[in-house]
Amino acid sequence: MTLDLTQFHGVFFEESFEALDSMESALLKLDVGAPDAERINTIFRVAHSIKGGSATFGFTAIASFTHSLETMLDEMRSGRMHVTQPISNILLKSVDVMRAMLRAVQNNQPIDAQSVADLQFDLELAIAQKDAAPSASTSAPAAAVAIAQPSAAPVAVAQHAAVSTASSPAAAPGLTTTGEVPRWEISFKPHQELLARGNDPLRMLRELAALGKVTTRAMLDSLPSLDELDSRSCYLSWTIEVEGPQDEQPVREIFDWAEGDCDLTVTRLNPPVATGVETSTGLEAAAGVAHAPNAATELASAAAQEATASASATAPSAAATPAAQPAVKEAAPAKQEGLGSNVGDSGSIRVSVEKIDELMNTVGELVITQAMLSQLGQKLEGPDAEQFRSSLANLERNMRGLQESVMRVRMLPISFVFSRFPRMARDLAQRLGKQIDLKLTGQETELDKTVMEKIGDPLVHLVRNSIDHGVEMPDVRVAKGKPAVGTVHLDACHRGGNIAVEVSDDGAGLDKERILAKARSRGLVGPNDTLTDEQVYDLVFLPGFSTAEKTTDVSGRGVGMDVVRRNVNELGGKIEIKSFPGKGSKFLITLPLTLAIVDGQSVAVGGETYIVPLVSIVESMQLKPTQVSRVAGRGEVLSFRGDYLPIIRLHEIFGVEPRSRALHEGLIVVAEGDGRRVGLFVDDLLGQQQVVIKSLETNYGRIEGVSGATILGDGCVSLILDLPGLIRAASMSYAA
Amino acid sequence: MTTHPTNGTDAAAGSQQVLTFVLGNETYGVDILRVQEIRGFSAVTKIPHAPSHVLGVLNLRGSIVPIVDLRMRFSLERAEYNAVTVIIVLSVQSSTGRRDFGVVVDGVSDVVDVKTAEVRAAPELGSASATEYILGLVPVAERMVVLLDIDCLIGNDLRTVSSSNSQLDHAAA
Numbered sequence: 001m002t003l004d005l006t007q008f009h010g011v012f013f014e015e016s017f018e019a020l021d022s023m024e025s026a027l028l029k030l031d032v033g034a035p036d037a038e039r040i041n042t043i044f045r046v047a048h049s050i051k052g053g054s055a056t057f058g059f060t061a062i063a064s065f066t067h068s069l070e071t072m073l074d075e076m077r078s079g080r081m082h083v084t085q086p087i088s089n090i091l092l093k094s095v096d097v098m099r100a101m102l103r104a105v106q107n108n109q110p111i112d113a114q115s116v117a118d119l120q121f122d123l124e125l126a127i128a129q130k131d132a133a134p135s136a137s138t139s140a141p142a143a144a145v146a147i148a149q150p151s152a153a154p155v156a157v158a159q160h161a162a163v164s165t166a167s168s169p170a171a172a173p174g175l176t177t178t179g180e181v182p183r184w185e186i187s188f189k190p191h192q193e194l195l196a197r198g199n200d201p202l203r204m205l206r207e208l209a210a211l212g213k214v215t216t217r218a219m220l221d222s223l224p225s226l227d228e229l230d231s232r233s234c235y236l237s238w239t240i241e242v243e244g245p246q247d248e249q250p251v252r253e254i255f256d257w258a259e260g261d262c263d264l265t266v267t268r269l270n271p272p273v274a275t276g277v278e279t280s281t282g283l284e285a286a287a288g289v290a291h292a293p294n295a296a297t298e299l300a301s302a303a304a305q306e307a308t309a310s311a312s313a314t315a316p317s318a319a320a321t322p323a324a325q326p327a328v329k330e331a332a333p334a335k336q337e338g339l340g341s342n343v344g345d346s347g348s349i350r351v352s353v354e355k356i357d358e359l360m361n362t363v364g365e366l367v368i369t370q371a372m373l374s375q376l377g378q379k380l381e382g383p384d385a386e387q388f389r390s391s392l393a394n395l396e397r398n399m400r401g402l403q404e405s406v407m408r409v410r411m412l413p414i415s416f417v418f419s420r421f422p423r424m425a426r427d428l429a430q431r432l433g434k435q436i437d438l439k440l441t442g443q444e445t446e447l448d449k450t451v452m453e454k455i456g457d458p459l460v461h462l463v464r465n466s467i468d469h470g471v472e473m474p475d476v477r478v479a480k481g482k483p484a485v486g487t488v489h490l491d492a493c494h495r496g497g498n499i500a501v502e503v504s505d506d507g508a509g510l511d512k513e514r515i516l517a518k519a520r521s522r523g524l525v526g527p528n529d530t531l532t533d534e535q536v537y538d539l540v541f542l543p544g545f546s547t548a549e550k551t552t553d554v555s556g557r558g559v560g561m562d563v564v565r566r567n568v569n570e571l572g573g574k575i576e577i578k579s580f581p582g583k584g585s586k587f588l589i590t591l592p593l594t595l596a597i598v599d600g601q602s603v604a605v606g607g608e609t610y611i612v613p614l615v616s617i618v619e620s621m622q623l624k625p626t627q628v629s630r631v632a633g634r635g636e637v638l639s640f641r642g643d644y645l646p647i648i649r650l651h652e653i654f655g656v657e658p659r660s661r662a663l664h665e666g667l668i669v670v671a672e673g674d675g676r677r678v679g680l681f682v683d684d685l686l687g688q689q690q691v692v693i694k695s696l697e698t699n700y701g702r703i704e705g706v707s708g709a710t711i712l713g714d715g716c717v718s719l720i721l722d723l724p725g726l727i728r729a730a731s732m733s734y735a736a
Numbered sequence: 737m738t739t740h741p742t743n744g745t746d747a748a749a750g751s752q753q754v755l756t757f758v759l760g761n762e763t764y765g766v767d768i769l770r771v772q773e774i775r776g777f778s779a780v781t782k783i784p785h786a787p788s789h790v791l792g793v794l795n796l797r798g799s800i801v802p803i804v805d806l807r808m809r810f811s812l813e814r815a816e817y818n819a820v821t822v823i824i825v826l827s828v829q830s831s832t833g834r835r836d837f838g839v840v841v842d843g844v845s846d847v848v849d850v851k852t853a854e855v856r857a858a859p860e861l862g863s864a865s866a867t868e869y870i871l872g873l874v875p876v877a878e879r880m881v882v883l884l885d886i887d888c889l890i891g892n893d894l895r896t897v898s899s900s901n902s903q904l905d906h907a908a909a
Binding site: 361362364365368655656694695696699703711715716718719 | 801
């Protein structure tokens with residue numbers, strides 16, 4: 001029987017992309033020089049699982065590349081390779097390459113073999129070079145580091161000295177092949193409640209005995225006097241020496257069930273010089289000499305001892321002793337995290353968006369049905385009417401709760417978008433020679449998945465702008481009396497029914513004069529026009545407008561801010577600029593929480609009801625005949641606060657018979673879209689309400705000037721106006 | 737009748753079930769498996785820039801469904817909508833997936849079994865009367881039923897709607 005593996009491809013890709021994201025963020029947090037073992041483990045695990053997956057599915061190119069990567073990470077994990085800036089760069093590039101490869105495979109496109117091969121070569125080169133590096137750097141400079149960083153470095157120092165000697169040809173073969181039996185010291189200190197949790201130390205000790213020769217010592221020091229003793233608590237702890245197991249894995253497995261209920265450390269007494277570094281320390285390497293059974297090991301251990309000696313010669317011996325403990329402790333949480341990472345997301349399940357949409361649809365229908373029932377209930381007379389109405393009120397409350405819960409299913413924290421920025425900021429800052437501190441706040445703010453997908457690109461653009469144009473070069477900043485490191489701040493929060501996302505920097509701010517000059521030179525603004533600050537800042541949203549002095553590959557091509565604004569507008573949001581010369585600038589995006597619901601004003605035209613999104617409405621008013629004038633006998637304009645706005649007669653656009661064609665008998669709704677304002681002529685305003693947006697495209701097609709439809713309380717369909725589209729359509733029909 | 741297969745269009749079985757409806761003096765039939773529901777006529781919401789035979793849209797349990805007046809589609813004289821006017825909601829397969837739409841007809845008649853062997857090809861009626869959406873003619877109880885290919889009839893309509901609108905977009909851009 002052959003198993004069709006292709007059915008798992010989707011999950012593999014999805015998980016791999018997520019894993020790469022977490023690998024990237026771990027890489028960015030990795031400190032050069034003093035790597036955190038836990039982080040390296042995380043990165044290693046990602047590479048490993050992608051390698052495993054791709055090998056299973058026969059994506060050999062990915063598997064081969066990840067194998068090289070894994071080798072390098074393993075070297076780093078075991079401390080035989082230092083984390084340096086170039087290596088961290090190679091690792092980040094690997095993430096990109098892996099992502100590209102996965103994407104290529106996913107889309108059935110050929111993999112860019114050249115870039116993969118190049119990077120793989122770099123990786124292997126780096127691995128090959130690591131042998132040369134430690135022996136070149138003698139223990140003397142390494143020991144100097146030990147003094148500077150007494151907490152973590154001594155361990156590395158001792159190891160490296162040991163490694164460099166061990167890799168000398170005389171010692172290495174002897175080491176790997178000798179039949180020396182590994183000896184482990186296990187310190188097992190159960191918490192008092194261990195027994196109550198159903199764990200039996202006796203069973204564990206017996207299992208340990210099955211692994212090899214065991215010497216057990218029980219610690220009785222915490223045993224209370226007989227009258228204080230609780231028979232259900234465990235007061236004993238043990239120190240156990242085991243001979244036999246090749247690595248600590250089987251030992252730890254025995255204590256798996258007791259994890260969290262005990263303090264457990266597993267230490268190798270005779271260090272394996274060529275492999276296990278997580279558990280070995282320089283100090284123990286020295287201790288191992290006494291037990292060394294043959295000459296080859298003796299040689300290596302002597303070298304290790306020498307290393308320890310050189311470390312403790314410069315650093316006080318006390319510095320080396322505490323170092324032994326952290327090294328062991330680090331190994332323990334790393335393992336726990338391996339289990340923990342699964343526990344963390346076990347509270348969620350993958351559900352296809354389609355299913356959620358279906359659920360939303362059904363709930364939307366329920367809300368409408370409930371609204372109809374309520375309307376009926378109002379008219380009802382009779383003995384049970386009152387009770388019926390109170391039940392209806394109950395239903396309404398529950399419905400609202402249900403609707404909110406379903407909405408929340410689609411909500412994701414904005415950190416999904418924010419997470420890409422640390423990497424971007426780092427790369428950009430490096431390329432531009434700037435120093436950037438990227439602050440992310442409000443990451444837990446939730447918003448609709450669809451909104452999130454569409455807000456990513458505009459935000460990328462704004463952050464790029466801030467780094468490229470906003471923040472000055474370090475020397476300029478220092479000259480201005482600002483810290484050399486520029487701050488770019490991304491913040492998100494809920495504000496009413498909206499979400500506000502803010503991108504701010506402490507750079508130079510927008511150059512008002514330059515924007516004005518540029519606008520004047522392009523004839524966008526008359527030479528004598530005076531503009532308010534807001535109007536000036538608004539200019540940067542015009543297509544093709546860029547004040548960047550030179551075009552870089554980062555920004556300055558003048559395609560951008562207009563696209564940003566269009567994207568934001570398409571989402572039913574707004575963007576505002578605030579700028580403080582010399583102090584920085586701030587871009588504030590306000591977005592609706594969800595695309596599924598819109599706050600709308602219903603307007604009546606003839607027998608039809610249309611919904612105008614509230615976000616597009618500036619104000620509504622009744623016209624005096626004197627406010628209207630005709631331009632060239634065709635277009636009608638109204639004067640509105642010193643501006644002349646074209647009037648769009650909705651009944652003409654939608655082909656319905658209005659109550660009256662006289663402008664002063666209806667109402668004008670001043671609305672804006674794409675930065676242009678118009679007056680919509682309608683019969684009447686009906687009311688404001690939240691409406692659920694339904695697609696017209698599913699069964700029909702796109703209609704110019706209409707963004708969707710909704711179902712009103714009486715079950716009728718009402719069209720939702722799309723102002724930018726409507727204005728485009730209207731200007732076409734007038735032009736024609 | 738009792739042994740008909742679950743798949744009404746199964747050609748091998750030699751028969752299919754067809755829902756027949758009346759339009760003026762003629763009887764038409766559509767594959768029953770395409771029928772989503774039959775409902776009474778209710779007021780529709782007009783949509784702008786639509787072909788004249790697309791009356792508007794209706795709320796069908798939460799989805800917005802366009803309504804086509806078949807009389808107008810076939811250029812028959814217009815009838816008043818009254819209590820017996822019904823809407824048959826059908827689904828078509830188009831390039832973009834399943835689409836639902838409703839057709840307004842004078843009345844629904846019956847569900848009949850039609851043997852594939854009895855279906856006659858539509859005669860050539862000249863270029864004025866397009867016959868590409870007629871699958872064939874079949875005699876049922878002394879009457880002639882026109883079998884409609886709704887994918888062709890409506891699917892094309894909806895496609896033209898979408899494409900003409902996208903042309904509009906290009907012009908506007």
